Amino acid sequence: MFTGLIEHLGTVSHIEVDAAGATLIISNSAAILDDCHIGDSIAVNGCCLTVTEFDKAENGGCFKVWLANETLERSDLGERTVGDQLNLERAMGTHARFGGHFVQGHVDTTAAIVERTPDGDSLRLKFRLPEPTPSRPSLMRYLISKGFVAIDGASLTLTEVSDSDRTFGVMLIQHTQEKITLGKKKLGVKVNIEVDMVSKYLEKSVTAVLEGDGESSLRAMVEKVVEEVLVKKGLVD
The missing domain is CATH 1.20.5 (Single alpha-helices involved in coiled-coils or other helix-helix interfaces)
Known part of the structure; x- marks a missing residue:
């Protein structure tokens, strides 16, 4: 379980894809490895992944995870390249304040960025969900204005929702833009979406x-x- 409050930005240093899935190594991650153990869960761009190896000293601290084909199909991780930054969050601890919302790290789908609008120091972003299919029905019914959504693992408040064109929007304050990757992403880029599990x-x-x-x-x-x-x-x- 996660909160959607991103702790750190790691960097992709290695990707190896085969028929069974993919191996991903994320470097510059020492800040979240001080209490790491093999088998721990770390949310990577909102995907709950299991740490299979880690080294606190190499490449600024790095860890390795395995991506099953289901994860590659549901998320954007199969499209990442070496040098990309990723949002990282360790599993929620019982000793910490709960400042975000309940995030499982189980990505439902991806959405595309369709609008970027500056608003003072803030940034408004609009996203469009893919056309629903019989096997993957629309997620719009889980999205309400002022409700929650996890985008690339970040807990964000919905500022607008339009069922008719399958779009929804959020606003990033300047602090949030500096702490997560979302504000740097361009139009047309896919992001990982997890809707509120309570709904x-x-x-x-x-x-x-x-x-x-x-x-x-x-x-x-x-x-x-x-x-x-x-x-x-x-x-x-």
């Missing part, structure tokens, strides 16, 4: 009630509440 669980629970045996009990509860209101207002006996 997904809520949707599944409500759908199960409406489609299952719970429908009659839910209807009865609503009818009872309506009846009590009408009686209290003297509209029925």
Whole structure:
């Protein structure tokens, strides 16, 4: 589990892709390796990955992770090149303040940057989700204005949402622009998107009630509440 508060920017120093997946080595990462162990989870551009090797001294501190084909298909990591910077966050500790939102590190899809608009010292960015398919339905229903979304692993507040053209926007203050990679990305570039997991669980629970045996009990509860209101207002006996 992560908070979406990026701790450090690492640098891709090696990528090796084969039929089974890819190996990624991220350097200049000593700042987050002081308490690292083999098997630890680190969110890399929002993808929860397992540390398979690490060296606190080599190349400014580096660690190696393995990317399965599912990760390559869902995220932008397969498009990264040597020298690219990546957002890094260690798994959430029980001793720390919880300043972001619940981020699993399970990327849902990618979105493309379609607008970049300066706003004083801040930067407004707009993104477009891909066309939905039967196997990957639209994620727009999980996005609401002033809600949360994780973009490349960074917890951000949604400033606008348009269901009609599958777009949504965020605003980066100057501090955030300096601490994450998003503000440096150009138009058309893909970013990793993870929607709020709480909304997904809520949707599944409500759908199960409406489609299952719970429908009659839910209807009865609503009818009872309506009846009590009408009686209290003297509209029925």
